[in-house]
Amino acid sequence: MLFLSFGGPEGPEDVRPFLENVTRGRGVPPERLDEVAEHYLHFGGVSPINRLNRDMIKALETELADAGVELPVYFGNRNWHPVVEDTVARMAEDGVGRALVFATSAWGGYSGCKQYHEDIVRARESVGERAPDLVKLRQFFDHPEFVAANADAVRRALAALEPGQAERARLVFTAHSVPLKADDQPGADGRPQWYSRQVAEASRLVAEEAGIADYDVVWQSRSGPPQVPWLEPDIVDHIEALHGQGTPAVVVSPIGFVSDHLEVIWDLDNEAKDKAAELGMGFVRADTAGTDPRFAKMIVELAAEHLSGRPPRKLSLLAAAGCSTNGEPCAPGCCC
Numbered sequence: 001m002l003f004l005s006f007g008g009p010e011g012p013e014d015v016r017p018f019l020e021n022v023t024r025g026r027g028v029p030p031e032r033l034d035e036v037a038e039h040y041l042h043f044g045g046v047s048p049i050n051r052l053n054r055d056m057i058k059a060l061e062t063e064l065a066d067a068g069v070e071l072p073v074y075f076g077n078r079n080w081h082p083v084v085e086d087t088v089a090r091m092a093e094d095g096v097g098r099a100l101v102f103a104t105s106a107w108g109g110y111s112g113c114k115q116y117h118e119d120i121v122r123a124r125e126s127v128g129e130r131a132p133d134l135v136k137l138r139q140f141f142d143h144p145e146f147v148a149a150n151a152d153a154v155r156r157a158l159a160a161l162e163p164g165q166a167e168r169a170r171l172v173f174t175a176h177s178v179p180l181k182a183d184d185q186p187g188a189d190g191r192p193q194w195y196s197r198q199v200a201e202a203s204r205l206v207a208e209e210a211g212i213a214d215y216d217v218v219w220q221s222r223s224g225p226p227q228v229p230w231l232e233p234d235i236v237d238h239i240e241a242l243h244g245q246g247t248p249a250v251v252v253s254p255i256g257f258v259s260d261h262l263e264v265i266w267d268l269d270n271e272a273k274d275k276a277a278e279l280g281m282g283f284v285r286a287d288t289a290g291t292d293p294r295f296a297k298m299i300v301e302l303a304a305e306h307l308s309g310r311p312p313r314k315l316s317l318l319a320a321a322g323c324s325t326n327g328e329p330c331a332p333g334c335c336c
């Protein structure tokens with residue numbers, strides 16, 4: 001199995017080259033890069049993402065061993081070391097002919113799915129003839145284990161509010177914003193807004209499982225030039241709006257991400273939290289799903305589901321695409 005992720009810097013000297021890798025050809029203005037570099041430098045230039053991915057891989061290895069499955073797990077990233085090109089080269093040297101790929105995004109759309117297919121194509125091209133076949137597993141936004149892990153995290157967050165706040169607190173789901181144009185590409189069902197509809201559906205399922213009727217879905221970490229429209233509202237603006245309506249506290253569920261990486265510990269635990277504090281609002285950020293034991297269980301299930309040809313275990317009627325071999329488009333009209 002190849003565990004494929006985003007990657008992050010592991011020291012101050014990594015920050016600039018990492019950001020150059022992330023934004024190459026993506027039209028992100030230099031001012032935005034300077035700002036984001038500051039966020040990383042605030043943590044000594046170290047993103048927790050690589051460590052968190054290694055923790056998830058350990059849990060996955062344990063889960064595989066418990067299930068009696070002998071499957072070595074390799075780790076590769078799009079933007080930083082270990083880069084996926086090197087990992088796939090090592091897999092070829094080890095004689096791997098075919099591997100399942102778990103990408104650390106629950107979603108369809110360009111950044112969450114198609115770009116991982118591009119990573120697979122690039123890595124195989126760089127390795128050449130000996131490259132293993134790489135079969136990416138499907139999107140998991142509505143997988144029962146993913147939903148359950150997030151719902152439990154929401155329950156814990158509500159319980160962590162100040163006494164008396166939980167009854168009047170607002171549940172706010174947040175995911176990475178993307179340009180409206182990127183979200184407007186047709187998905188596997190031929191309809192646009194593939195990513196934002198999946199985020200809406202996952203949020204609905206998590207709220208339902210946590211027993212909460214009212215909630216909002218908002219966006220964070222917008223990038224790109226200011227004149228280009230992205231998904232809105234932004235979480236910080238939304239916290240202000242809630243304050244204007246008299247909401248005393250928020251529970252923020254980072255449904256869009258699987259681990260407490262920099263977009264979570266900076267954009268939520270600093271920016272959004274500071275805004276709430278400034279307004280005198282209660283604020284608790286729910287845990288991401290990656291550290292929940294059910295997350296590793298889900299990965300093993302996705303692999304077993306693929307190998308057995310069993311129908312997918314999923315809670316919504318929205319299609320979950322994203323499964324394809326060697327980065328080929330998975331289905332006509334699919335987001336990939």
Ligand SMILES: CC1=C(CCC(=O)O)c2cc3nc(cc4[nH]c(cc5[nH]c(cc1n2)c(C)c5CCC(=O)O)c(CCC(=O)O)c4C)C(CCC(=O)O)=C3C
Nearest residue numbers: 006008022026036047049105111112176178223261262263
């Ligand atoms: C949908 C989505 C996910 C979720 C799906 C998934 O998880 O894959 C995600 C995850 C992540 N995004 C991350 C970091 C960054 N994203 C950036 C820029 C961008 N993200 C975008 C979208 C997404 N991003 C987009 C449309 C851009 C604009 C440039 C472009 O069109 O590509 C930039 C450049 C600077 C900036 O402008 O912010 C950085 C540094 C990290 C790692 C954090 C760490 O290091 O701990 C993670 C997990």
Ligand SMILES: [Fe+2]
Nearest residue numbers: 111176221263
């Ligand atoms: Fe991003």
